Amino acid sequence: MKSFGKSNLKDLYINFFVSKDHKQIPSAPLVPENDPSVLFNTAGMQPLIPYLMGQAHPYGKRLCNYQKCLRTTDLDEVGDTTHHTFFEMLGNWSLGDYFKDDSIAWSFEFLTKVLEIPVEKLAVTVYTGSENIPFDQESYDKWLSLGIPKERIAKTEKDNFWIAGETGPCGPDTEIFYFRSDEEIPLVFDPEDNRWVEIWNNVFMQYYKDETGKVTDLPKKNVDTGMGVERTTAILEGLNDNYTSSIWKDVIDKISEIAHLPYEGNEKSMRIIADHMRTAVFLSADYAGIKPSNTDQGYILRRLIRRAIRHAKNLNIDINSDWEEQIARIIIRKYEEYYQELKDNEQVVYEVLKNEKIKFNRTLEKGLKEFEKVLKNKNSIDDITAFHLYDTFGFPIELTMELAKEKNVSVDLEGFKKRFKEHQELSRTASSGKFKGGLAGNGVIETKYHTATHLLNAALKVIVSRDVHQKGSNITSERMRFDFSCDHKLTDEELRKTEDLVNEWIKEGLDVTVEEMNKKDALNSGAECMFIEKYPDIVTVYSIGNVSKELCGGPHVENTKELGHFKIIKEESSSAGVRRIKAVLQDD
Numbered sequence: 001m002k003s004f005g006k007s008n009l010k011d012l013y014i015n016f017f018v019s020k021d022h023k024q025i026p027s028a029p030l031v032p033e034n035d036p037s038v039l040f041n042t043a044g045m046q047p048l049i050p051y052l053m054g055q056a057h058p059y060g061k062r063l064c065n066y067q068k069c070l071r072t073t074d075l076d077e078v079g080d081t082t083h084h085t086f087f088e089m090l091g092n093w094s095l096g097d098y099f100k101d102d103s104i105a106w107s108f109e110f111l112t113k114v115l116e117i118p119v120e121k122l123a124v125t126v127y128t129g130s131e132n133i134p135f136d137q138e139s140y141d142k143w144l145s146l147g148i149p150k151e152r153i154a155k156t157e158k159d160n161f162w163i164a165g166e167t168g169p170c171g172p173d174t175e176i177f178y179f180r181s182d183e184e185i186p187l188v189f190d191p192e193d194n195r196w197v198e199i200w201n202n203v204f205m206q207y208y209k210d211e212t213g214k215v216t217d218l219p220k221k222n223v224d225t226g227m228g229v230e231r232t233t234a235i236l237e238g239l240n241d242n243y244t245s246s247i248w249k250d251v252i253d254k255i256s257e258i259a260h261l262p263y264e265g266n267e268k269s270m271r272i273i274a275d276h277m278r279t280a281v282f283l284s285a286d287y288a289g290i291k292p293s294n295t296d297q298g299y300i301l302r303r304l305i306r307r308a309i310r311h312a313k314n315l316n317i318d319i320n321s322d323w324e325e326q327i328a329r330i331i332i333r334k335y336e337e338y339y340q341e342l343k344d345n346e347q348v349v350y351e352v353l354k355n356e357k358i359k360f361n362r363t364l365e366k367g368l369k370e371f372e373k374v375l376k377n378k379n380s381i382d383d384i385t386a387f388h389l390y391d392t393f394g395f396p397i398e399l400t401m402e403l404a405k406e407k408n409v410s411v412d413l414e415g416f417k418k419r420f421k422e423h424q425e426l427s428r429t430a431s432s433g434k435f436k437g438g439l440a441g442n443g444v445i446e447t448k449y450h451t452a453t454h455l456l457n458a459a460l461k462v463i464v465s466r467d468v469h470q471k472g473s474n475i476t477s478e479r480m481r482f483d484f485s486c487d488h489k490l491t492d493e494e495l496r497k498t499e500d501l502v503n504e505w506i507k508e509g510l511d512v513t514v515e516e517m518n519k520k521d522a523l524n525s526g527a528e529c530m531f532i533e534k535y536p537d538i539v540t541v542y543s544i545g546n547v548s549k550e551l552c553g554g555p556h557v558e559n560t561k562e563l564g565h566f567k568i569i570k571e572e573s574s575s576a577g578v579r580r581i582k583a584v585l586q587d588d
């Protein structure tokens with residue numbers, strides 16, 4: 001098998017699929033552009049949803065990339081050997097081109113020829129079928145033909161069928177497993193045996209499920225695959241702890257050096273610091289300009305930095321030193337050749353980390369004073385107080401327990417856990433309402449709001465300044481939110497004139513047109529874009545009459561008269577040098 005000291009799994013993967021006539025596409029930003037469905041890009045396929053739904057991709061039908069991803073669903077699990085918040089996903093896609101035969105053959109070739117994995121260490125699952133959908137005989141036969149014995153092919157249902165939501169494109173998938181153990185490899189593959197670890201998933205979108213549950217064949221079938229860089233690297237290096245792999249070793253070594261402590265015996269805190277700092281670096285470097293705050297992406301960034309600081313304190317690291325910059329610098333140097341934003345925003349990253357560290361140190365001091373105040377009136381800490389310390393002052397329950405033990409007082413831990421669970425459920429419910437999953441974000445109203453952001457951007461350039469540029473947006477079915485560069489609070493007159501100009505363009509019934517062109521030609525033609533670095537060489541340009549021209553992935557209405565009446569609800573500060581407008585579209 002390959003050693004990953006010098007060879008990078010990303011490079012091997014991309015080079016292999018480029019040799020199979022795939023085009024490498026850039027990694028999308030961590031913060032999705034004009035996508036209300038999630039706070040972050042959580043999988044390699046997520047930015048490609050419009051193309052999987054049928055929109056032509058500028059790069060063609062065979063694509064591959066490495067994608068930055070961020071998931072917070074398992075945030076509290078970080079600290080073990082396998083969980084990460086930020087991770088990289090390798091993927092290759094066929095948009096109506098090749099299907100199961102080539103997809104499976106190339107996966108097998110990459111694993112056995114490029115990565116040099118012995119065939120006997122591989123096993124697979126295939127879809128066993130259900131009432132409406134047949135057994136995936138084609139995938140089963142293909143694996144047999146490649147030399148995977150039938151004893152190593154498990155037929156399952158629950159984990160081998162993909163669909164984005166309740167309805168839409170769907171299909172079977174085949175998962176590839178690697179035997180991560182020095183023990184004798186069992187003859188028969190059991191997916192429940194945790195010595196077998198999934199390393200790759202090939203999804204075959206060949207059906208469409210409608211609202212009635214009816215399943216029909218898709219006229220154009222797609223392939224979507226995914227392989228996690230961190231997990232696969234650790235597996236191939238023969239390690240059971242991801243954080244001891246070549247991906248993490250230099251970061252962990254730096255934390256150990258700063259703390260003057262070994263990794264052994266301090267694993268949890270060092271893993272959390274390493275993971276959260278890497279995620280914070282990428283998130284604060286993202287061109288969306290995210291800053292720590294108490295809402296949305298900014299809240300996640302704040303939570304990650306503060307959790308890293310708490311664990312740095314656990315290791316007796318001098319918080320007032322430049323420890324966070326030392327760690328961030330290693331991470332930036334490690335990834336900058338792949339992600340330009342790390343070079344462009346290096347100083348921004350250092351400032352974000354330092355400023356949040358200073359703020360949190362003050363918060364911790366307030367929390368300690370609150371803790372002392374509580375103990376003056378109580379000889380125990382109830383669940384309400386414990387959760388208040390956590391929610392308001394950022395005290396983890398471990399810190400409350402530790403302080404209480406020093407003072408010889410008890411803590412209602414079970415009550416806290418119950419409140420914490422209720423808080424998590426409430427957060428999930430709120431998130432699912434605010435950030436609907438799957439393809440729900442491409443509905444009619446969201447399409448209208450998306451088009452309206454283009455008009456608002458153009459109007460602000462006319463009314464406020466030519467130097468206004470979009471810094472981010474968020475769209476739901478109820479409203480639009482638009483962040484833009486501006487050095488002052490907009491006056492009432494500026495807001496009124498901006499609103500009036502947008503409505504004037506809406507009433508004019510301007511046509512929305514789309515064309516594909518070379519990126520350089522698009523920029524020379526006056527087209528604007530939010531983050532030029534993320535776009536491929538061939539781009540999609542949307543024009544609204546003669547008032548707006550932007551690089552964008554859509555979706556848009558065909559004519560502005562479809563939008564209704566545009567109304568600005570609120571204008572406020574988003575962060576330093578960035579203002580935010582919230583607006584709605586009303587029926588005429």
